[in-house]
Amino acid sequence: MGLRLAPTPRRPHSVRSCGFALLEILFTVTVMALVILGAVVTLTRSAEVGDKAAARATAAESAESLFEYMRALGPEETIRRFEQGAPGEYLLIPGLPPPPVVKAVPAGQGVVDVVQLLTGVAPVPDLTAPPNGQVELILDETRTDATAARFGCPRVDLDGDGACATRDIRGRARLVPVYVTIRWRTANGEGRLDAYALIGR
């Protein structure tokens, strides 16, 4: 009878520590949520930047290859194959999805696959595919628009006659300014590359 049970060991408890575990959990959850949010944003942004960089690199490599090809052709042949209305005016660059709104290709002209073009396969113009590249040649020494101005026109002698007054250099071109526009659209938005080169002999 005189026996008394020893008190069951209890978790220490005080008024000051009331609710601490809840606060702790809340803080922890908040911190982890911020961390996870940061991680998601960073990784998304990283993927986006990587995607854009990859698309831009593809576009730049395509432009580079195109310019090299034109240099190998020389000015006159470049004009023949890429001038307005020629098969090479509108290009399809594989790996770069074209944006939904593109410049309309004139009926019957079609779009040429740049890989076929560069590898020497006679390209068959696709009359239905939307282009993602366009080539513009400056053949008039007297042009004064913004595109021509980017090549220094009308101060550039393109046909070697010592003057800058020839309105059509076809047949006597020694230098041809080439402006290539490449557009694309990926999951992360649209992109565009403007490339300028001067093709000489």
Next chain:
Amino acid sequence: MRTRSSAASPRPRVRAERGNVLILALAVGIVVALVLSGILSMTLQHGGAAIERGERAQARWGAEAGFAKAREAIYRKRIVGLSRLLEGPDGMPGTADDGIVPDHQLPFGGGEVRIRIENDAAPGETAFEDRNFRVVVRATGKAGLSEESIRAYVSVPDAFRSRHGVLAGHDLEISGTMDVTGSVADVHANGNVTIAGAVEVWGDVTATGTVTAGAGNVRGTTTSGAPPVKIPILDVEAYREVADDVLRLDGRVQNATGAIVGNGLLGSSFYGWSFDLVGLRWTFSGRRAMNGTFFAETDAYVSGSGSDATREGQWYLSLVARGNIVVSSNPDIRADSPGILLISNKDVRISGSPNLGTRIDWDDLPATPGLVYAMEQFYIEGRTTKINGTVIGATSRNLSLLVTRNHLAGTAQLGYEGDVIFSDGTAKAVDVLYWERTSEHLR
């Protein structure tokens, strides 16, 4: 006491564990944040690198555009020598525009292009005097913060160095008391060579046919049946593009930009040049002359001294003609375009006492050796005619009957040191011998 003390012992341990999860979460958060900031930094760098690559690519295309422009500028001067490019548009060495080609600094693709041409400093050349048709091009393209430069050695592929003082594409006759002197005083004909009179030739005389020395004094060897020498056939029309002034078939004078700057019709003259409408030829007379490289669409006659052209009494003239060239007076002519004295698409006839391409032992002025070239035949005579350079009669064609055989006569003196190089003008482009590319990003 012991029991109390043992019952109180858990309290401090529990207190010590308070906030451990939070600290752990913070620690994990910091680590993850560090990792993420690293990823973010790499991502931004990756994005920046993509932009930089794009700028570099455009800068490179700009540099290549500048290089293409420079090659064109060199191509345009391929037949009149590259010294003019080295001297710049003002034609004066040692000035601010040296090595500058037209439009040497242009906007290009949102950036800019700069071009400069320097001499390759080959032996015997100065910074402003090219003799080997080879120069160094520096083209720099700039886009954004990127700069790409191309440095290249460029040459004119068909540059021809004459190895003979006199070179004939057909038979050659030398007579009188003619002297052929200099370290490269060789004479060759893709035909027969006949030497008559007290002719003095310091070098060798060779012919694919027969060499008949006669009373002449040939200090070198004489060789009959020698292999033929390839003689360049100049594209005379190519000089029209690069001439300072064109003496046109209609009697008017056109400058390099295509503007009409004078006429030689009906008593008028352009710095001594007048046009004979009946004979269809341009004739220079008098002392007042203009220095420069002239292209005549007809025959060109020089019958004046032109001694008022410079204070030294020298006339800096390179004369190219679609027809014959006849010099019959006493002008003291130095090549205006290096290496070019007289080039005719038909015959060249020289008499009187002209001094062409002054030699240092003939007076105190620097030597300016040059080419005297007849597409058909030449006839050089005169009492004191002096020519410093090489004389070539290229073909046996005889469209003009002014001269029908290659002939050196009289007391003319001809000296040649082997230093005349010229281009036949037929190349379609220049040669790139070596090139290197350097890049710089200013970020």
